[in-house]
Amino acid sequence: MSLPHAILTALLEKPSSGLELTRRFDRSIGYFWSATHQQIYRELGKLERAGFIRALPSEQPARGQKKEFEVLPAGRAELTGWASGEQESKPIRDALLLRLRAAAVVGRTGLDEELRRHLGLHRRQLAEYEEIEGRDFGAAAEPADRLRRLVLRAGIGLETFWVAWLEEALAEVEEMAAGEDPAGTADADAGGRPGE
Amino acid sequence: MSLPHAILTALLEKPSSGLELTRRFDRSIGYFWSATHQQIYRELGKLERAGFIRALPSEQPARGQKKEFEVLPAGRAELTGWASGEQESKPIRDALLLRLRAAAVVGRTGLDEELRRHLGLHRRQLAEYEEIEGRDFGAAAEPADRLRRLVLRAGIGLETFWVAWLEEALAEVEEMAAGEDPAGTADADAGGRPGE
DNA sequence: GACAGCATGTAACATGTTACATGATTCA
DNA sequence: TGAATCATGTAACATGTTACATGCTGTC
Numbered sequence: 001m002s003l004p005h006a007i008l009t010a011l012l013e014k015p016s017s018g019l020e021l022t023r024r025f026d027r028s029i030g031y032f033w034s035a036t037h038q039q040i041y042r043e044l045g046k047l048e049r050a051g052f053i054r055a056l057p058s059e060q061p062a063r064g065q066k067k068e069f070e071v072l073p074a075g076r077a078e079l080t081g082w083a084s085g086e087q088e089s090k091p092i093r094d095a096l097l098l099r100l101r102a103a104a105v106v107g108r109t110g111l112d113e114e115l116r117r118h119l120g121l122h123r124r125q126l127a128e129y130e131e132i133e134g135r136d137f138g139a140a141a142e143p144a145d146r147l148r149r150l151v152l153r154a155g156i157g158l159e160t161f162w163v164a165w166l167e168e169a170l171a172e173v174e175e176m177a178a179g180e181d182p183a184g185t186a187d188a189d190a191g192g193r194p195g196e
Numbered sequence: 197m198s199l200p201h202a203i204l205t206a207l208l209e210k211p212s213s214g215l216e217l218t219r220r221f222d223r224s225i226g227y228f229w230s231a232t233h234q235q236i237y238r239e240l241g242k243l244e245r246a247g248f249i250r251a252l253p254s255e256q257p258a259r260g261q262k263k264e265f266e267v268l269p270a271g272r273a274e275l276t277g278w279a280s281g282e283q284e285s286k287p288i289r290d291a292l293l294l295r296l297r298a299a300a301v302v303g304r305t306g307l308d309e310e311l312r313r314h315l316g317l318h319r320r321q322l323a324e325y326e327e328i329e330g331r332d333f334g335a336a337a338e339p340a341d342r343l344r345r346l347v348l349r350a351g352i353g354l355e356t357f358w359v360a361w362l363e364e365a366l367a368e369v370e371e372m373a374a375g376e377d378p379a380g381t382a383d384a385d386a387g388g389r390p391g392e
Numbered sequence: 393g394a395c396a397g398c399a400t401g402t403a404a405c406a407t408g409t410t411a412c413a414t415g416a417t418t419c420a
Numbered sequence: 421t422g423a424a425t426c427a428t429g430t431a432a433c434a435t436g437t438t439a440c441a442t443g444c445t446g447t448c
Contacts, residue, residue: 083298084306097228102279104343110280147300
């Protein structure tokens, strides 16, 4: 139940059309909550029917015509309630970690290239976040900007972690390849299973 | 498309029934790929129909009777292909960050308590991971265990990050409360919007 | 008027969540 | 025999993904 609240937040920051929202979900908000345009249009319809948002009156009701939405008081109240309550964070769900665990059982063919590729991606993302921080956030500003900067710093911290972990993982995998299994393709045994 | 592969990995590590899998998805594998028993049973059905796994022959086909599964060669091949190919990691999706961003617009009522609560949860999770590392992984072992340890170290790194970030966020939010907005409940304005 | 690009959608399907249903086993 | 627990499932719905459909606007 977070996409509607992401949309309400974005619309409070600035009334927008579906496509404008889609673009903002590719940057900004999208850095920690992504959504496709199909999801956004579907959700805009629901929010409108629920009375949380309304289309800005601009006479065109037709398909292919731009349609801007703004948040109504009920929508702001809904968002306030959601933001101030309790909510558990979901456990980690990461396919790369899963694949590492699979590689422990079926062999680590191609693993080092994949780790290197991800390392490159995360380094690029980290650089992008750091550029945004340098460009948009200078000295301590008003509360709203300080909160947005905290969010950005979470992104920076996470990417920093991934870069460090991937470097560690790559070193470990290369050391394993240099060691007892020159081909690096043999299946590992299934005995022991610590970590259960 | 990761749950079937998570199940194949788990079954290769050890043939299991649906309920046993469910339990392992609450520890171990579940630390980076969670699943409920309903998902697991549904997926076991699909994997069986696809010829990737089979029920161990033990005569009982009835409801309420334990049913153990093992991976067939086709299943192992499927997993090997999935683990050795390319695959993008999904962008971050974190509701707490989204709520921080919402708080920048609708006010930060209750935010500090929520941050403290999450800090406690992440500290506990970190301690659990560290205990597992100390208990199950000693000196460098065989390749399979070294890979599993790498996965665990990702969990440790992520929790370490969250603890550090939450401490930073809490300090910042408390400083904001001590500053220009004693009540801490007023709405922030919507002007500026850096980070777009 | 043809085409590119903008803008809004529909449809079908996969995955994840929540609530509930049913049968087997054990033990008081 | 009745309650607790183990074990396997169904149903309904919410959310996310992929592919496609339709109408508008500007420009060559």
